[in-house]
Amino acid sequence: MIIHSPVEPMDPHNVASASDTMPPDLLKPRTISWNLCLRERKPLLIFLLLCCLLPSAGIAQQKQAAFPPVTSYSLDKQKVSLPSELEGQTDLLLISFKPEHQQDINSWLPAAQALQHTNFQFRYYQLPVAERENFIFRWWETSSMRSDQTDPSTWHWTIPLWVDRRKFLEDLTIPNEKQVVALLVDRQGRILWRASGPMTADSRASLMTTAGAH
Numbered sequence: 107m108i109i110h111s112p113v114e115p116m117d118p119h120n121v122a123s124a125s126d127t128m129p130p131d132l133l134k135p136r137t138i139s140w141n142l143c144l145r146e147r148k149p150l151l152i153f154l155l156l157c158c159l160l161p162s163a164g165i166a167q168q169k170q171a172a173f174p175p176v177t178s179y180s181l182d183k184q185k186v187s188l189p190s191e192l193e194g195q196t197d198l199l200l201i202s203f204k205p206e207h208q209q210d211i212n213s214w215l216p217a218a219q220a221l222q223h224t225n226f227q228f229r230y231y232q233l234p235v236a237e238r239e240n241f242i243f244r245w246w247e248t249s250s251m252r253s254d255q256t257d258p259s260t261w262h263w264t265i266p267l268w269v270d271r272r273k274f275l276e277d278l279t280i281p282n283e284k285q286v287v288a289l290l291v292d293r294q295g296r297i298l299w300r301a302s303g304p305m306t307a308d309s310r311a312s313l314m315t316t317a318g319a320h
Contacts, residue, residue: 173199173295174277176269181252181261188265189295194229196298196317198290201233203271203283208254210286213304221317228317232264237271244268290316 173189180186189197198218200211211232218230236247248266255261267274271283278297280287290299290313299316301309 171277171279171297173289173291173297174274175295176267178265178267179248181248181255181264181266182258184262186265188267189291190293192229192231192291192293195227196290196292198228198230198288198313198317199233200230201235201280201287201289203235203286207286210304214286214288217305217310217313221314225317230263232260233267234264235267235269235271235274238268288313 175190176188178186178188186192198214198221200214200218202208202211214230221228222230234251239247244266251264251266252261255264275281275283278287278289280302285302286304288301288305288309289297291297299313301313305313
């Protein structure tokens with residue numbers, strides 16, 4: 107025999123709702139904190155911004171490359187401030203870093219001489235670049251260069267540069283000293299054209315076109 111206990115009727119006033127038993131913090135509506143979102147995403151935003159700016163910064167740096175101001179003496183002992191006192195409106199600068207580079211420099215001379223004979227606004231210079239040294243070493247080196255260049259008429263167009271070579275390379279965005287570099291510059295030193303290594307048929311045609319346009 108199953109005895110059922112009597113079920114008391116529930117008093118609706120004593121029934122606790124779910125909201126009565128939940129902690130107060132859980133009852134508050136959740137809102138998105140935009141400051142928190144921005145703080146959490148700030149590294150990502152900075153990264154994306156840098157990705158956009160770095161390529162344009164690199165282009166700007168490349169456009170700003172110019173021949174740095176340097177004062178030196180040509181082999182005929184004339185003091186020259188480069189680039190402002192170069193004699194052409196445009197000048198071809200044939201830059202070498204080692205004595206064995208002279209053969210590659212010589213490959214540029216016929217075209218440079220032809221341009222100088224036909225374009226009175228154009229001049230070319232040979233610029234052997236070496237690290238800063240004392241006066242005696244510089245005198246010895248320049249005397250040796252005069253002995254190698256037996257035609258005194260070429261001395262005026264050869265200007266040894268004694269510079270901080272690392273900074274010189276950085277200023278001209280030259281990656282290394284392995285090859286000769288040819289730069290066509292204006293009187294402000296702005297680089298209008300460049301090539302490296304010995305002259306080729308393509309570099310000759312490109313130089314003739316660019317130098318003829320200025």
